[in-house]
Amino acid sequence: MVDAAGATTAAPLLELRDVSRRFGALRVVDRLSLQVARGEALGVIGPNGAGKTTLMNLIAGDIPVNSGQVVFDGRDVTALAPQERCRVGIARSYQVPHPFVGLTVYENVLVGAVFGADLSEQAARPHVAQVLERTGLAPKADRVAGALPLLDRKRLELARALATQPRLLLLDEIAGGLTDQEVQELLTTIREIRASGVTIIWIEHIVHALLAVVDRLVALDFGRKVTEGDPQAVMNDPAVREIYMGIDAAEELVP
Numbered sequence: 001m002v003d004a005a006g007a008t009t010a011a012p013l014l015e016l017r018d019v020s021r022r023f024g025a026l027r028v029v030d031r032l033s034l035q036v037a038r039g040e041a042l043g044v045i046g047p048n049g050a051g052k053t054t055l056m057n058l059i060a061g062d063i064p065v066n067s068g069q070v071v072f073d074g075r076d077v078t079a080l081a082p083q084e085r086c087r088v089g090i091a092r093s094y095q096v097p098h099p100f101v102g103l104t105v106y107e108n109v110l111v112g113a114v115f116g117a118d119l120s121e122q123a124a125r126p127h128v129a130q131v132l133e134r135t136g137l138a139p140k141a142d143r144v145a146g147a148l149p150l151l152d153r154k155r156l157e158l159a160r161a162l163a164t165q166p167r168l169l170l171l172d173e174i175a176g177g178l179t180d181q182e183v184q185e186l187l188t189t190i191r192e193i194r195a196s197g198v199t200i201i202w203i204e205h206i207v208h209a210l211l212a213v214v215d216r217l218v219a220l221d222f223g224r225k226v227t228e229g230d231p232q233a234v235m236n237d238p239a240v241r242e243i244y245m246g247i248d249a250a251e252e253l254v255p
C-alpha cells in the first residue's frame with residue numbers, strides 16, 4: 001500500500017469490508033468495516049447484544065457472513081472454514097470456556113498444537129511446554145480440564161489458542177468473572193503475548209483491563225461502529241457514555 005505522500009505503508013493484518021450478519025430479521029453485524037494493523041492490540045467494547053461475539057465468530061469463521069469480506073494478510077478468507085482460518089493464523093478464545101473436559105490441561109493444549117499448528121506430536125511437545133509456561137499452567141499440566149477453577153479455565157482458553165501459533169488472537173471477555181488479582185495476572189500474560197508480536201483483538205467489559213493493553217478502541221452498538229480511535233478519546237465520547245448509561249459497566253467508564 002502506498003499513501004498520499006508516496007511512502008509505503010504496511011497493509012493491515014486483518015480487514016473487514018462491509019461485513020453483515022443477520023439472525024432472522026435481526027441485523028447483528030451491520031455493514032461493519034474495520035482494519036487491524038500488524039502487531040496492534042485493538043479493544044472492542046459495547047453493551048450486551050451489540051454483536052461483539054458474533055463479530056469474533058465472523059472473523060474466526062465459526063459462522064458465515066451474509067455479505068462482505070474478511071481479508072487476512074491480504075488473502076480473502078471469507079469462504080474458509082474455521083480450521084482453515086486457524087491454519088492461516090487466526091485463533092480465538094471463547095466467552096464461555098469449552099475445553100475437552102475429560103482431557104488433561106496438557107492434552108488440551110497438545111490437541112491445539114497438533115491440529116491447529118499442524119505439528120507432529122513430537123514437534124509439538126516443546127511448543128506445548130512453552131505455552132503452558134507462558135500461561136501459568138505448567139504446574140497444572142496433569143489436571144483434568146473439567147475440574148479447573150475459573151482462572152485456570154480462562155488460562156486454558158488462552159493456552160489452546162496460543163498452541164495453534166496464531167498471528168491474530170481473538171479474546172472474548174477473557175477477564176470476565178475473575179477477581180482483581182486474577183485480572184492483573186491475566187494482564188501480565190496478555191502483555192507478554194502481545195510483546196511476542198501477536199496481533200490481538202480483545203472484547204472486554206472490564207474496561208480498565210482493556211485500557212492497560214490496547215492501542216485503539218472500537219465501540220459497537222447494534223452491530224455498528226459507534227466510534228473508534230485513541231482509547232481514552234473513545235471512552236470520553238458522549239455517544240459511548242450514552243450507550244453505557246445505566247448498565248453494569250458504567251462505573252468502569254469513570255477512572
Ligand SMILES: Nc1ncnc2c1ncn2[C@@H]1O[C@H](COP(=O)(O)OP(=O)(O)O)[C@@H](O)[C@H]1O
Pocket residue numbers: 023026028046047048049050051052053054055
Ligand atoms: N446463533 C444465533 N441465533 C440467533 N440470534 C443470535 C445468535 N447469536 C447471537 N444472536 C443474537 O445476536 C445479538 C448479538 O449477540 P452477540 O454477538 O452475542 O452480542 P455480544 O457479544 O455483544 O453480547 C443478540 O441479540 C443475540 O441474541
Ligand SMILES: [Mg+2]
Pocket residue numbers: 052053054095
Ligand atoms: Mg459476547
